[in-house]
Amino acid sequence: MARAIVNVPARAKRGEIVEVKTLAQHPMETGFRRTQTGELIPRDIIRRFTCTYNGTEVYRVDLHPAMSANPLIAFSTIATETGTLAFQWAGDNGYSVTETASIRVE
Amino acid sequence: MSLRTALLFAASLLCAGAGAGEIPPSERRSGYDLMSRETRAIQDDDATNPGMLWVLDGEALWNRKAGAVGRACAACHGDARTSMKGVAARYPAFDAALRRPVNLEERIKLCRSERQKAPPLAFESRDLLALTAYVARQSRGLPIAIVIDERTLPFLDAGREAFHRRQGQLNLACSQCHDDNWGRRLAGSLIPQAHPTGYPLYRLEWQGLGSLERRLRNCLIGIRAEPYAFGAPEFVDLELYLMWRANGMKIETPAVRP
Incomplete structure (x- = not known):
């Protein structure tokens, strides 16, 4: 119950703008909803998503309640050099998922 | 849906109802064709399809x-x-x-x-x-191919009967929306033709994946009928009829719907 899908182009030209798509499996429970008996359902969300490209942070998001479940985060970055993009999602209740993807820059 | 909207809708059905019937094969549309470009894009790309x-x-x-x-x-x-x-x-x-x-x-x-x-x-x-x-x-892109024989015919007939039977406090049959008034709006939502091409599917409203029976329960609750339990034979009859009705349409699983 902690799966993530990332999609990065396998190869790109140097200086090209590439689109990165990520999808994380998470219920994103807001903390505002109640059960049928009136008890508050505790908040359980992803708090932060970061992407590093060969160790340099290129993208970061703070997430908040009322964002959709299984959030799809897509962004673009510039293909500078061959290497690895590392993705990290961190959130409530110790949620932590990492994923990597490699890109070849020509 | 408020009571007022429901009553207005029911009244409009009474005016428009006569003359409509089963959907000819050339006019069949998957729910996919009726949804927004953005939602279609989510479904089309495996990297974005939840x-x-x-x-x-x-x-x-x-x-x-x-x-x-x-x-x-x-x-x-x-x-x-x-x-x-x-x-x-x-x-x-x-x-x-x-x-x-x-x-x-x-x-x-x-x-x-x-x-x-x-x-x-x-x-x-x-x-x-x-x-x-x-x-x-594994069947994505393949046409639905329900074959009816003498063993399954009574169940298909039961499903067809259920589809055309008025039920619930709103006294509506499935066919009144999905055969007679598809493409029109029920409150803010477009009424699809009810072809189960993509189940289990990701519904944005559910924020998760759900089965056809979950969807059917939603519909039954919507017309204020008592929903069957999951796995009830009545549901399977209706599913058989719906799949047979969609024969030849392509499987989209896992589909995305609003």
């Missing part, structure tokens, strides 16, 4: 040993990409032992209890949805 999260879970479950027998689905069925191709397009299918049609979820549950001797998976549980989505995913 249903794929369940499909990947299902793939892991397919290869995992389960039950007292200690065998995985893959131990008997092998690679699902070949062995399960086209299977979802034929379900609900007749089960000789139960002497009635069973849907794909029930077939997986039966396989687990009878062959793997594993504890049963509950309807709408994450694992059952994941396995069903994984199996049905």
Whole structure:
């Protein structure tokens, strides 16, 4: 119950703008909803998503309640050099998922 | 939907109802064709389709040993990409032992209890949805091919009868919306033709994957009828009729719907 899908182009030209798509499996429970008996359902969300490209942070998001479940985060970055993009999602209740993807820059 | 909207809608149906009937094959539309460009884009790309999260879970479950027998689905069925191709397009299918049609979820549950001797998976549980989505995913792009014979005909007739039967406090039949008024709006939402081409599917409203029976329960609650329990034979009859009605349309699992 902690799966993530990332999609990065396998190869790109140097200086090209590439689109990165990520999808994380998470219920994103807001903390505002109640059960049928009136008890508050505790908040359980992803708090932060970061992407590093060969160790340099290129993208970061703070997430908040009322964002959709299984959030799809897509962004673009510039293909500078061959290497690895590392993705990290961190959130409530110790949620932590990492994923990597490699890109070849020509 | 407020009571007022519901009454207005019911009244408009009474005016518009006569003359409409079953949808001719050339006018059949998947719910996909009626949804927004953005929602279609989510479904089209496996990198953005959240249903794929369940499909990947299902793939892991397919290869995992389960039950007292200690065998995985893959131990008997092998690679699902070949062995399960086209299977979802034929379900609900007749089960000789139960002497009635069973849907794909029930077939997986039966396989687990009878062959793997594993504890049963509950309807709408994450694992059952994941396995069903994984199996049905192998039929994506293939046409629905329900074959009716003398054994399944009575169940098809029961499903057709249920589809055309007025029920609930709003006294509406499925056909009044989905045959006679598809393409029009019910409150803010477009009424689709009710072809079950993409189940189990990811519904944005649900924020998760759900089965056709979950969707049917939503509809029944909407017309203020008492919904059947998951796995009720009445549901399977209706599913059989809906799938037969969509014969030839392409499977989209895991579809995305608003």
